[in-house]
Amino acid sequence: MKKDIKIPEVKDVHVAVVQEEHLEYKTQDWNAYIINNSDKDLDTVLIVTKGYSDTKVTPIMRHTIAKLPARSYAKIEYLQEKVLELNNEFKITFFEGNQMFDKTYVFRKNTINEKALQAIPLMQLRGILVK
Numbered sequence: 001m002k003k004d005i006k007i008p009e010v011k012d013v014h015v016a017v018v019q020e021e022h023l024e025y026k027t028q029d030w031n032a033y034i035i036n037n038s039d040k041d042l043d044t045v046l047i048v049t050k051g052y053s054d055t056k057v058t059p060i061m062r063h064t065i066a067k068l069p070a071r072s073y074a075k076i077e078y079l080q081e082k083v084l085e086l087n088n089e090f091k092i093t094f095f096e097g098n099q100m101f102d103k104t105y106v107f108r109k110n111t112i113n114e115k116a117l118q119a120i121p122l123m124q125l126r127g128i129l130v131k
Contacts, residue, residue: 007101007102008099008101010092010101010102010103011038012036012037012038013034013035013036013037013038013042013092013094013101013103014034014035014037014105014121014129014130014131015032015033015034015035015076015090015092015105015107015129015130016032016033016035016073016120016123016127016128016129016130017030017031017032017033017079017088017107017112017127017128018030018031018033018120018123018125018126018127018128019114019117019125019126019127020125029078029079030078030079030081030084030112031075031076031077031078031079032049032075032076032077032078032079032088032090033073033074033075033076033120033123033127034047034065034068034073034074034076034090034092035072035073035120035121035122035123035129036068036069036070036071036072036073037071037121037122038070038071038096039070039071040070040096040097041067041068041069041070041096042065042067042068042094042095042096043066043067043094043095043096044064044066044094044095045064045065045066045067045068045074045092045093045094046062046063046064046092046093046094047062047063047064047065047076047090047091047092048060048061048062048063048090048091049061049062049063049076049077049088049089049090049091050088050089051083051086051087051088051089052086052087052089053085053086053087053109056086058083058086061077063076063077068094071122072122073122073123076090079112084109084110084112084113085109085110086109087106087107087108087109088106088107088112089104089105089106089107090104090105090106090130091103091104091105092104092105105130106130107128107130111128112128116128
């Protein structure tokens, strides 16, 4: 039954939004990353993203990463400036061994900004982190 289903807690997997220079266009872009700060590889990482507010919803985007090695990170997507005014949701499902994990990360509207930048684990960049 439902009460018998055990959903394990996700630890050491985070989503970060960092501001990086786009080398070709010489602009400062916001990019979302998934960070695997654990000692185990993640398999079949499925990511579903959307932006939303009371009156606006972005199209749903889907991403897949076949394997995310331990202590590594991967780019999810570029975030346009207008999307930063919305709540940005990242639903992440992955396998660690034979166990499935699932977690939703949300960046509340207007929380992605230069004033909120902090050091991001494993990355030599500053950004906003959701654990």
